[in-house]
Amino acid sequence: MLFKLIKHEFKASYRSYLIFYLIVIALAFLGPVMYNIQLEAVASLLVPFVFIAIFGVFIFTLVNVFKSFGERIFGKPGYLLFSVPAKTRDIFLSRVLVNIVWMVSSIIVSVIAVYIFIVVLGGEAVAEGIFDTLKNLFNAVEPKEIILGLLSSGISFISFMALILLVQSIANTLYHGAKKGLIATILYFVIAWGVSFITEQIYANLTVTQQSYAEMGVGVLLSVIYFGISYYLVDKKLELE
C-alpha cells in the first residue's frame, strides 16, 4: 500500500512541479541569451524574473509541502484518503518521501538554473572556472565530511517535514475553528523558534564536530517525537469536518 500511495502522491504533484521547473530553466537560459544577442531591453526585463523564479521555486515548494500535509490530508480530499484501507503510518511516510524528493529536486533545479545563467552569460571560460572551483572544493573536503553533510541534510529535511506534519495535525485535530492554516503557521514558527532557542544553549560549549553530531542526534530525536505525536493525533483523534 505504501508504494501505491507514493505513486499517487507523485501523480498528484508532478505536473505543477515540472511546469515550474521548466519555466525556471527556460528563463535562466533566455535571460543571458538576450544579452548575448544584444537585445538588452528584453534582457533587462527577463533577468529579474530569473532571480524571482529561482527564489520562487523555494516558496512554491514550501507552499506545496504545507498543502500536502494540510488541506490535501485534512480537507475534502481526506474523505477519500482516509476511506482507503491504508495505515496512517503509510499515509505519512508516502507524503514525507515524496516531498523530500521534490525539495531535493527544487534545490537541484535552482543550482542548474544558476549554472546555466552564469555559463550562458560568461561563456566556456566561466564554465571551466566553476568546474575547477568545485573540483578543488571536493578535493579539500574529506569523504567522511561529505557523507556527514549529506546525512545531516537528510535529517534536517525529515525533521522539517515532521514539524510541518505535527503543526498541521494539531491544527486539524485539536483546534476546531476555521483558521487552521493560520494556526498551523503560527505553531510552526513558535515550535521552530523554541527548539532553536533551546538547542543553541546546548550547542554553545561544543566544538564544530561535536555540534554537527549533536544536531543530527537532536534532528532524529525531534523527528521521532513530531511523528509520534502526529501519528497519535491522526490515529486516535481524527475528526474530518
Place this chain on the structure above:
Amino acid sequence: MANSVIQIKNLTKSYGKTVQALKNVNLDLKAGTTVGLLGPNGSGKTTLIKVLTGLLKQFEGDVIVNGEKIDNKSKALVSYLPDQLYFDNWMKINDLKAYFKDMFADFNEERFNQLLASFKIEDRGLIKKMSKGNKEKLQLALVLSRDAKVYIFDEPIGGVDPALRDIILETIKNYRNEEALVILSTHQIYDVENLFDEVIFLKSGEVFLHKPTKEVTDEYGKSLLETFKEVFRNVV
C-alpha cells in the same frame, strides 16, 4: 437469518463539552438489507456515518464492522459516498479510476465504465471543470463500482434536481451488491420509502426507532413520509 455486518453498542459522540451528537446508540445491521438512516438536519446522521467509515475516531462505545473494530481492514469492506465532493484539483477521470483500482481490491472497472456511459459522463480533462451534477454522478459511479460488503450513502439526493435524484436512486437499487448492507442517509423521505427494508429514525442523536419499514407504516397507519413528519414535527 442474515449475518450482522455492523454492530454498534453504547455509541456516544460529543463535540466539546456541550454538544452531544450521538447518545448511547445501539444498532445491529444485517447483510442484504437496505437501511434508511432518517432524521432532520443535525440529528446525528453524518456523525454516525463518519464513525462507521473511520473519519471520526474520538467516540465512546463499540463499533464493529464485519466482526472487527474499525481499522484499515474494515475500510476495505466499506464503500462510502460522503455528502461532499472529495476530488483533488489535479484529478482526471482516468486518475481516479487508477486510484480506485490500486486502493480497492473489489473495484470493478467494467462496471465503472458501464456506469459512466449510462450517466453520460464524458472524459473532458480535469474533474474540477465538470458540472456539479456530473461530479456527483462520477462519485456515485465510483462508490457503486466496488463489490463492497457495506455501502454507505450520506445524503446522496440532497440538493440535486429531481431528474438526477431518480437516476441516483435507480442506480443504487440496480447496481449494488445484492448481499451487501446498504445504509442511505437522507432527510428527504419523498420517493425513497420503497427503497428501504428497514428504517432508523435518529432524533437529537438518539435512535428513536429502528424497525422494518412495513412495521413502521403499519404501526402509524401512514406512509413513511407522513410518519417522519409526525415524529419530527417538533424537532424540525
